[in-house]
Amino acid sequence: MNNKELWAAPVADRPVTAQVTIPGSKSITNRALILAALADGPSKLVGALRSRDTELMVQALKELGTTFRQETTHQGSAATSVHITPATLRGAVIDCGLAGTVMRFVPPVAALASGTVFFDGDAQARRRPMGTILNALRDLGISVTGDALPFRVHGNGQPQGGRVEVDSSASSQFISGLLLSAARYANGMTIVQTGAYLPSRPHIDMTLKMLREAGVTIGQPDPNTWVVKPGPIAGRTWNIEPDLSNATPFLAAAAVTGGEVTIRNWPVQTTQAGDHIRNVLQRMGCRVELVANQQGGENLKVTGPQPGELRGIDIDMSDIGELTPTVAALAALANSPSQISGVAHLRGHETDRLAALTTELNNLGGNCTETTDGLRIVPQPLHGGQWHSYADHRMATAGAIIGLSVPGVLVEDIATTAKTLPGFELYWAQMLGRNAADLDGDGIIDGYEGEAEH
Numbered sequence: 001m002n003n004k005e006l007w008a009a010p011v012a013d014r015p016v017t018a019q020v021t022i023p024g025s026k027s028i029t030n031r032a033l034i035l036a037a038l039a040d041g042p043s044k045l046v047g048a049l050r051s052r053d054t055e056l057m058v059q060a061l062k063e064l065g066t067t068f069r070q071e072t073t074h075q076g077s078a079a080t081s082v083h084i085t086p087a088t089l090r091g092a093v094i095d096c097g098l099a100g101t102v103m104r105f106v107p108p109v110a111a112l113a114s115g116t117v118f119f120d121g122d123a124q125a126r127r128r129p130m131g132t133i134l135n136a137l138r139d140l141g142i143s144v145t146g147d148a149l150p151f152r153v154h155g156n157g158q159p160q161g162g163r164v165e166v167d168s169s170a171s172s173q174f175i176s177g178l179l180l181s182a183a184r185y186a187n188g189m190t191i192v193q194t195g196a197y198l199p200s201r202p203h204i205d206m207t208l209k210m211l212r213e214a215g216v217t218i219g220q221p222d223p224n225t226w227v228v229k230p231g232p233i234a235g236r237t238w239n240i241e242p243d244l245s246n247a248t249p250f251l252a253a254a255a256v257t258g259g260e261v262t263i264r265n266w267p268v269q270t271t272q273a274g275d276h277i278r279n280v281l282q283r284m285g286c287r288v289e290l291v292a293n294q295q296g297g298e299n300l301k302v303t304g305p306q307p308g309e310l311r312g313i314d315i316d317m318s319d320i321g322e323l324t325p326t327v328a329a330l331a332a333l334a335n336s337p338s339q340i341s342g343v344a345h346l347r348g349h350e351t352d353r354l355a356a357l358t359t360e361l362n363n364l365g366g367n368c369t370e371t372t373d374g375l376r377i378v379p380q381p382l383h384g385g386q387w388h389s390y391a392d393h394r395m396a397t398a399g400a401i402i403g404l405s406v407p408g409v410l411v412e413d414i415a416t417t418a419k420t421l422p423g424f425e426l427y428w429a430q431m432l433g434r435n436a437a438d439l440d441g442d443g444i445i446d447g448y449e450g451e452a453e454h
Contacts, residue, residue, distance in 0.1 A: 006386065007414035007425065009403020010432055015259035015304070016404075018431040022247045022263060023079045024049040024240035025272060026420045030057045030101040031207060032238040034109060034180045035214050036084035037066040041235030045082040048240050052419045053099040058082075060106050063092035064113055079240075086235070089155070091115025096149065098122045098350055098391060098419065103149060104133050104173040108181035111142045113155035120150040124391055129348045132174045136164050140189075161185030161230070169195035170348050175226070176207040182228035183216045193224040199345040201319050206271035210238075241267045244274025246421045247300075248326040249397040250431055251277060255286050255304040256333050256405050261431070266290065266300035273320040280327060284334065285311045310334045312379070318342030321349075324375075325398035328357045331377040332366050333405050344373040350419075351390035357398065360387050364406065384408020393419040400428055 029049045034057075036043035048054065050070075058068055067085040089112050096103040096119055103121060110117035120126075126149045134144045134151060140162060143154035161182065168174040175191060175198070182189035198204070208226070211218060215234040219227035247263045254261035267275075268290070278288045278300070285305035290298045304310065312334040317324055321343045331338035346353040354370050361368040364385050367378040387399035389412050396417050403409035417424035 006410040006412055009387075009400050009409040009411050010429065010434065011407050012253065012257045012259070012404045012432060014257070016253045016257045016431060017260050018250070018433070019262040019264060019299075020247070020250050020427065020431055021265070022242040022244075022250075023047075023421065025243040026051060026053050026246075027101070027203060027206060027243075027272065028210070028238075028240050029054045030099075030105065031176070031180060031210050032240065033057050033061060033082075033084070034105050035210060035233055036235065036238070037061045037064070037086055038109065038112070038181060038184050038233050039084075039086050039214065039235040040232040041086070043084045043235040044237045045084070046237060046239045047079050048082045049243065049420070050080050051422050052097060053101060056095060056097045056099045056102050057106075060092075060094045060096070060102055061109075063094055064089045064109065064117070065092075089113035089157075091155070092117050094119045096121030096125055098125045100128065100171065100173050100349075103128065103130060104171070104177040105180055107133055107137060107144075107153050108177050110153040111137060111140075111155050111159045112157065112181065112184055114157040115155055117153045117155060118150065119153070122391070124350070125149050129170045132166060132168060132170060133177055136166050136174065136178060139164050140185075159185050161187040161189045163190040163192065165192045165194045167195035168193050168198055170345050172198060172200040172203045175204055179204075179207050179211060179218075179226060179228060183211070183231050183233055186230060188228045188230035191226045191228070197318065198224065199318050199321055199342075200273060202271050202273040202276075209271050241270060241272065243420065244270065244272040244277070245322050246274070248274055248277045248323055249401055250427070251281060251300070251302045252326050252330055252401045253404055253431060254302045255281055255284060255310055255330055256401065258304045258307050260301065260303045262291070262299050262301045264293065264299050265295070265297050268298050273322055276320045277323060277326070280313065280315065280323070283311070283313050283315070284330060285309055308335055312336035312338035312377070314339045316342040317374070321346050322394065324353060325357060325394040326401065328361070328368070328375055328377060329398040329401035332361050332368070332379060332382065332402065334379050336379070338377045339374065340377070341371070341374040350392040351395065353392065353395065356388070356390050356392065356395055360395070360399070364402065364409070382406045385410070387411045389413040389416050391416050393417045393421070397424065400424075
């Protein structure tokens with residue numbers, strides 16, 4: 001498919017009933033890749049996601065000198081096992097694409113290299129906020145040229161570290177990026193968040209949990225200060241959880257069609273922000289259950305309300321901003337107004353998501369108003385039309401959700417979903433029971449079992 005072709009979002013003409021297996025978490029995969037590259041010995045990632053963002057991370061770390069060997073279960077699989085062998089880091093040229101985790105996690109790694117590391121990315125990436133992480137590196141005594149993509153980090157092999165103050169109001173990735181490399185700095189690092197608020201705290205919790213699992217000692221004297229002791233990062237095996245944020249459009253399909261969608265192998269305990277979709281859907285009128293599966297884990301089953309009974313929601317999404325496109329699509333199809341707040345930082349994501357959602361919903365006849373820190377959505381009858389993705393994977397999947405209930409929605413650049421979920425269109429078709437085949441292999445794309453309910 002040409003990236004700019006229009007994808008006719010399929011309409012669900014009856015309640016959706018399906019079981020879906022979602023590939024590994026992009027957020028966990030890319031953090032594990034960084035920790036493996038900085039470890040004191042080999043590591044292995046089991047169930048690592050293969051997507052544009054994770055491939056960009058692998059390539060970046062390869063350029064810096066890390067050795068990778070990937071196992072793939074079959075051609076085109078979205079998951080793999082990856083063996084990583086660390087090495088002395090060197091100067092390199094890094095393509096960040098549009099991946100926030102690459103452009104914000106790798107610069108602190110580059111300071112550990114012996115040589116200059118040049119960073120660039122997609123044209124759209126050059127507009128993403130980068131000054132916070134680059135100025136933090138300067139404050140730590142590291143030579144950096146530039147304030148946004150493209151920029152250069154002039155590594156000296158052994159940065160000293162120390163105390164650094166960071167206003168991370170625009171993205172939690174700035175804190176995570178510093179945390180992931182801090183133990184390898186000579187004096188470790190004390191990171192102090194000085195901004196008015198810190199969005200997406202579950203992602204910070206994810207980073208801290210993974211660092212501790214790798215043997216890194218971290219103190220937290222207050223909620224906005226992290227003290228990372230210098231020391232080794234242990235090589236280990238990382239088992240990658242399913243990407244719960246990528247699961248949310250499929251669960252939304254149950255909500256908007258009055259159907260039943262089950263996501264296999266939902267982690268009972270997790271730091272992923274996507275887990276909060278359970279509470280969101282319950283508040284909007286869905287039945288949400290964790291059900292034991294035969295593998296000893298849990299599946300998440302969501303049953304949507306009867307048509308016309310999906311409720312609006314008033315919700316602060318400051319910790320779970322990445323779910324905003326899914327929740328906005330649900331809100332546009334609900335029976336009462338919704339207010340989404342706490343997500344001003346979404347203006348600096350792959351695109352300005354608040355402006356994009358407002359524009360696209362209103363272009364289809366909706367009533368969406370942008371507020372200082374979120375959206376107000378008053379449901380209106382929607383009509384078909386073009387839905388622009390803005391090279392943003394979550395904008396594309398939001399259009400697919402709308403298309404379940406609104407005939408004639410044409411999503412531009414659906415291929416951008418490959419950023420975190422390659423083959424999204426196939427998953428979507430299989431969920432709807434269209435051209436789906438249970439190939440019964442590794443349980444990723446072929447792990448689907450379902451049919452439209454009659």
